[in-house]
Amino acid sequence: MFFIYNTKYDFAKHVKTYSASGTNKMLDYAFRSKFAAICRLSFASGTSCNMKILMRFIPQLEAAMSTGIFDVTKYGVLGDAKTNNTKAIKAVVEQAEKNGGGTIYFPPGEYVTGSIEIKSNMTLYLESGAVILASENPNDYPIVDDTVIKGWRNITHSGIVKAYNCENISIRGRGKIDGRGQNWWHDTGEHRPRTLQLISCRNILIEGITIVNSPMWTVHPICSDNVTITGITIKNPANSPNTDGINPEGCSNVHISNCHIDVGDDCITLKSGTQDDLFIKQHACENITITNCTMVNGHGGVVIGSEMSGGVKNVTISNCVFCGTDRGIRIKTRRFRGGVVEDIRINNLIMTDVFCPIVINGFYKCGCKEDELARASSLEKLPLVDSTPLFKNFYISNVTARNVVAAACYMYGIPESPIEGVTIDNFVVDMSKTATEPKEPAMTFHDSSMLGKGIKLTNVKDVTIKNLRISTRDDSAVSISNSEQISIDGIIVNDLNKSIPAIKLENTNDVYIACGRLAEKIEKVVEQTNCSGVTVK
Template sequence: MIKALFIGSVSACFELDNDSAYYNDYEYTVKLNGREVLSGNTNVFSLFDLEPHTDYTVEVTGHDPLSFKTAKETSAVSVKDFGAVGDGVADDTLSIQTAVNCLPAGGRLRFPEGTYLTGPINLKSHITIEFTEKATLLGTTDMARYPKIPGVITDLVTGEEVHFGTWEGNAVPMHQALLFAEYAEDIKIVGRGTVDGNAQNSQWWVDVKNQEVPRPRLIFFNRCKLVTVHGITAQNAASWQLHPYFSTELQFLDLSVNAPKDSPNTDALDPEACDTVNIVGCRFSVGDDCIAIKSGKIEIGRKFKQPANRHTIRNCIMQFGHGAITLGSEMAGGVKNLSVSRCIFKETDRGLRIKTRRGRGKDAVIDGIEFKNIKMDGVLTPIVMNMWYNCCDPDRYSEYNTTREKLPVDDRTPYLGKFTFRDMECLNCHVAACYCDGLPEMPIDEITVDNIKFTYAENAKSGVPAMKNNAEEMCRAGLYFDNVRKLTVRNVTVEGCVGDEVTAHNVALFTEE
């Protein structure tokens, strides 16, 4: 069956319904209204350069045809009609911003072939931005051109806080993103073009820990809803590439997100305190986590109690990042109802990577997490659940965060609930197959590992499976569990590990089949 994931005015995204991870079982051709338009072998494919408000029928080899109609739009204009040059030299910021400002609700702004050098651009509600195949939006390297956005401002009338800027889970000032929207809705960014932060040619990646204000993201949505990003390539952000924040009903479809393997904090996609997020058919290769699902540090979590909720990740491929799918460490509002399926992870440091610690708070609940039908190759440690994460926070080396003694459960104690991993193949592991370390006062509640195969690389290298204090290096280790209430290991094969295949400390209920 062919499923329509998104039908816009000029682009559409489809998914083949099968049991394969990312790739279809065979090469297929796609016909549009009887004319062959592309061939492929991935489970997700897209059509571009469509006509608005037009009937189409799409046919894929081996599947029944699907008819659809593109959306209406009120107008379509070229950014060049507003004076943009697109030669990569002229500053097109004013022309682009003017075009966005003038665009009527329901309108589309088209970027034809060219390189559009620009500073940050503010987006608004009810518009479509289309980057055609050979169009590139290129960020200026002049750091002074990225305005500083305040973290929190007090409302002049009510005295209430209004939130604008954020960095790593705190409401703090930040530099404005290249594409930026706050308190907006119904925004679509589509096409086969590129949004390039150009950080590789700037000073953004130099001495990153001593910059006065946190680096800009590439694309940032704050408290937005009904956002779709489809088809584009996003790359070379100063920090995180795509960062939706306290936003709802988001789609990220058939994207490519790229940054050098050694680029700092260039996470591909970090939805933070968002509800209903679909990430389907995307390709990630970056210098940090591929997807990091977050919900703020303790003050943000305590104030808003807004979990990252109802996220679906499917038919994606992740490579070279620190973690393929990371939860936290800024997760004080919680993470709930996450489904990851039919994905491929290649040469990431970790597959699933959970990062939390004492001090994230009682609202820091991660629960209802399912990974199924995943293929990993060359991942150092496929499954990591770490309640001792020791990065970023001032008290990272404190006695409170290092002692293995059982402490009282209080308002600072996080919670990890139910996790299911099934139907997975993890080949050429290095450090360990699985490493799960809970708190003695708050064990991980329930872990099920079902129908998974682990093998190890011939030249497996040692390393620490989790970033925590007093971590010991491992190599070819099996499945390690500490401080878990209920553990089920069923139909799991571990080929070539050194030592015990399964190590379980402080596990109250352990079933191995």
Template sequence: MKYISGGLFPIKVALTCLILSAGSAMAQQKQSLPFIQQVKFKNDTTSITSFGAKGDGITLNTESINKTIASVSQKGGGVVLIPSGLWLTGPIELKSNVNLHLKRDAILQFTADFNQYKLVQGNWEGQPAWRNQSPISGVNLENIAITGTGIIDGNGGAWRMVKKDKLTETQWKNLLASGGVVSADGKMWYPSEKTVKGSNTKNAGVIEAGKTAADYEDIKDFLRPNLLVLTGCKKTLLEGVTFQNSPAWNLHPLLCEDLTLRNLQVKNPWFAQNGDGVDVESCKNVLIEGSTFDVGDDGICIKSGRDEAGRKRGVPTENVIVRNNVVYHAHGGFVIGSEMSGGAKNIWVYNCSFIGTDIGLRFKTTRGRGGVVENIYINNINMIDIPGEAILFDMYYAAVDPVPLAGEKREAIKTVTVPVTEATPQFRNFYIKDIVANGAEKAIFFRGLPEMNIKDINLENVTIKAKKGIEIIEAAGIFLKNINVITDNTSPVVTIRNGSRINISNFKYPDGSKVLFDVSGEKSKEVKISGTDVSKAKKASVLGAEVDKKALEISK
């Protein structure tokens, strides 16, 4: 039989987006979505068994699989078949014009023998770094695919450190019984002494002039690989397959063009540190659709390099479509950042559901990143049971879990103003519409920098049931129309601190709310409320002593 994947021809589609104008009035505009070129392969199919592979779960098939891929590519391309069986292997290197196709009852599992993974120069969290070779990788390839309905398992449990607080007592005892090393305070499990040393090494793995792979051997086990890394590839399709149990990130396309992810299952244990679903970094023309994510860190994430290294690369992630996806556990459902130093722009996200993600829509950065995130269009998003914020913009990201564990204490942010430089990040021009969330800790949170406010964020037709309402800090040009926030009345429904050009119209809130609008900060001004019956609140507004009385204007 011949195995080819579906969806092999170029497509161009258009979406009618309702976009808020800068003056908060709605303007209907037709936005052409990006053109994503699709893959196409010869019908020739070669099974890995032709080169001696055995699906017995014992034989190490690294050489057989790589020889099959190389042979098919050298002959002009085609399909490499992973048939029924449990196929144990070391790292696999993809080649141009090859479609790696997994049968439904095929499991491709990567070995837990760390010696099979050599140290290579790669990239980690937006910076050049030494890492263990990824289980699946490809560099500067064209017309490649991984398709089918089988399972690709990264054997991530062999690599990951695990926090005690994230396991049940029985799970923790079983983990200790498996071997490894426990931290001095008894709160963290490590697979090996090399992992412990790496975790205590500043900037572990970062490439330094004059050092070779041998210089990192004593921390090798700590330098966990991403399950799949594609670098500089053009025309790529990942379709139908289950990617699971990755050592670090699951899917990491870097500097790729014309990338399609369709109908994937992407899974990691919820406690998997750095267990992201997909991190699209400095890529152009991307389609992510019909896929399901249930992972240990961010679900669908957009990145473009970190700090000076990302700015020097200077390649934004742009022209991205994210549609018809479901995200279960994740730190964020759809995420941009925090490594966004090369920028991100022209991104459409629609018809997605987030179920139990720590945060729903999550946009994060921090000083030092630089980069501009702009022209982001989001609509038709449904969420339930969000432990943190349904919608979050935060320019004080601190590399911690978004929802604190029981007993965890975090210090409050100390606000200081610093000069604007190329290292100052920017969020601007977001258009978010038709959002429903049933259950969240906080409905909406904006926190910009005093020297660089979050700017021109537009939300319309949003209904959120949450314990707390809306908080706007160091933001300018926030337009909220037809927002319904259902809170528990224990705190102000809308808190504004150092916000300017805040326009809120047709706002709905629970009757009897203690305080509707709480405005503070000497920079707060031009806060305008319209089309809102403020009489249903016990107190319509509270102004800080430092706020000009004319800063808040309420009109019918």
């Protein structure tokens, strides 16, 4: 704003230079309008610059600064909640593309449309009161298959907003996208449109918007880099099928923050394709930060898998609240998926009304092919092959979980590929005293539902549990089987029946247990069956 107050500033030259520079494309539409208003106010108040010159160039300034802003209503798009604007909006995007990019601006109104495909250097801006209403016509969402993208596994409809191989794209504002998923939820197939589908893109910003009633996964960046998702709200009905919130798949350098997610499936899920996803599994999902989010309902809070054939690594999850999300942290896979999940750090979480706060499941049953079922579900130790998943290096700290129904923690590794290198530190968990219906801590091939159980670990290696405060319902605080290299230090068990051991070990070797205050409250600290190298102090 310097030039408003500088009487010697050549304002006409500035407008001309600014108009040619193209930097106006980066400015917010609302800022342009406010800037012009400030100029007029300055004139009215008698600011000491040459206001006659200033006012002479205000129309030029407004016109120059509006270059790159494409108000869709100026191009025949109607916000009347009934006109199908698919073709008209496409024409606006094409005009912006000819201009080298710009802002596709939706003022208040309700705009019916099919897929909107944005291009590089574009912002889709939804003003407060602007609502995108997804078209009810499936033909408005072109099919994506392996003829469109080589190696694409599924046959799917395009997203409501989509981009392919673009850079510098934004979807912003305080408006709303209504996916009108009720037109799709009767069919649970994967062909349903995602709300935001961004494939092989770079430098993505999704900010401020609200998304409701997604037909399937809501925000789905695929094989993209430098993705920022902040301050968005997602609300899908609790019974809507597969309406995950935010699902980065095969993406790198992803930042998710300050979001509120209330959905019918997993709230945030990190994926990297299945063994059949020839396109996606070439890309690991890596370098991910998730922070300051609230998550409600759904089957999981923050989830990894089960599509993880490309691997998932270098993930931090912090300062989040989960309420009624069935599982809190949920990591799932099975034989044939392959891939490595490693270096996951989880800190400062609060959970209420969940089935199980922490799950790592190597026997995820959903979607298993018939010809893979026998091997995928076998509890025997099978030979290691390329398609055997690996889990290692998890650090979980400062987690509080209240009113837990099924189990405090559930980890079940694959016998030939145990879950390795886990630390749980400062974990406070209270089981529900009023729940009467057992629930599944994890969706596995073999385990039945549970009610009020403690920490359950099977096929794990190099695990440390310390500073645990737990209450259970007639069950040991910690039960471990078929495992090795275990350290337990600092457990406080509340309301445990004195006849029940605090720690139960079976076929587990090389165990160190520091009782501390534990021995003061119960008759039996450890019960062991077929174990060796167990030290209790």
